[in-house]
Amino acid sequence: MAEGNPPVESKILCRYFVHGVCKNGSYCRFSHDKNDKADNICKFYLRGCCSYADRCRYEHTKPKPNDVNRQKFEKNVYGLSVPPPQSYKTENNESNGMVSLKKVLKGDVTPSTPKSPENWVNAAEFIPGQRYISSTVPSSYANAATKGVETKDLTIYGDTDINYNSVLCPYSINKPCPYGDDCEYIHGEKCDLCGLAILLPDDKLQQQQHKQECLAQHERDMELSFAIANSKDKQCGICMDIVIEKQPKSEQRFGILSDCTHCFCLSCIRKWRASKQFDNKTIRSCPECRIQSDFVTPSSHWVEKKEEKLKLIEGYKDALSKKPCKYFDEGRSECPFNNRCFYQHLLPDGSKPPPSMYNKPRRRRHNADGELTDQERIFLWDFFEERQDLESFLLFEYLEDDLTSLLLSLHIGADSSDDSDSNYW
């Protein structure tokens, strides 16, 4: 924006120019005339909170009326971007091109073209987290574009014809407003839950909305504090440490078993389940009660209730299902869990793999007799099922029957062929 514009004459001496290091040269927004006064007034002093006091290298004086620094004073003191009540304003505001919000709100001011660069210094301060309201309208390109159209931009304070008496005083929300009863802005009622004076006395809708938000926040906080209180003294059954006091912080996680309520830290229970020297059944069972669990769910808090556990497991599975499975590797490799894997199984084009992908032809091998036989594919998941299902148990019996008949037929065959080594198998 600055390019091509004529150099601006500001009456505040450029502090970079004083030291001979101003990069903007003739386009600088500040004065390069050494006769002008530098802006040496401490802005913290103006707010009444300079911690350097007498030792401050900036001036601790209040600017005189008509001083160029006066605007800066106002900007700093009324830093919340709402201009001060009329009674605290000096007349020269108007002459400087500042328009009181009062008039804006009343609709007295018609939107004007963007301000000329000499007024930039007067722009309202932007404070992160708060709505930016320029001291004049339009305040944005969108606003400028809708110039002349009835603007709804100020609906944060209600309709445009609302008077500033219904604007909540930003100072009064956290602490008593320094202007007390003289303040022309509204001082809200205190919310019982959050303790902020934020409720507009006349606006039932706003009150209700705020209370709902407060209540929801309160519930979340309560849940969290309950969870923390629940985890407080929980001891890992393996390392005997209090889980949330373990060091480093990454160790402070619980490993929740799906089918029992014994408490372990994540690293211990994972180590136990990964140990090789015991059989599968032993390591997959809880070290305390020997109830088997298919998987461990990590959690930062101790979860014992069934619904909470289900919620946690649901969330865990949900999170995992968004991560690509490194064994499946977009179909390039095989995952031992097949289509029951918790991780995401997607092909490179983002589509789900067809069921046929999981039913690959059986591997063949030579058995002890040198015969070619089919080797059953073994999926880890089948073993999980096995102990849950009685049906699979029956299947075993069938297999056994098959095996006996097979052996029998082999025997008969061997006899008939009169093989001398018939006993050898």
Add this chain to the structure above:
Amino acid sequence: MTHYDFEVTGSKVARCHIKVDMVNDNFLELIGEIIGPPDTAYDGGKFKLEINIPDTYPFNPPKVKFVTKIWHPNISSVTGAICLDILKDQWAAAMTLRTVLLSLQALLAAAEPDDPQDAVVAKQYKENRKTFTQTARHWTNVYANGPHRECELEKILEQAKNMGFDEHKARVALSSSDWNLERATESLLTS
């Protein structure tokens, strides 16, 4: 190392008539002691145990064996080796020395002759329970400071000693042959 700290200093240890002491300044070699459970042949005996903690503890079981000689189907009368599933494949990481010692106490109270460590003792336990109980009580009295003396058996042992046999060898031979002096002497002479 907090694991052992907790176990060793645990207040419950004393009440259950079990205790653990350190041999050296480390926790890897320990001496355990259990009192024989009441109403059994081991009543009142103090049985010392040698406990070795592996580096991988508690993910692997501690190595435990009896130092005090004991007559029990699941404990070797020669080496003191113990046949107990939780010290082998049924170990669980949440088990502690306390639970191990209590399990051993329970093992003394309820032997498992079908899964024996010492076949001779197990045979006697199954076929001649009365002799087994007497023998176990005698061993407890002699080796573990048990309060109950078995005068009947002591007399037979005295006879064997008078024949010039070593007391312990004679006791083993007599115990193994159901306190039949003839058979015991035979085995003592042939060995």
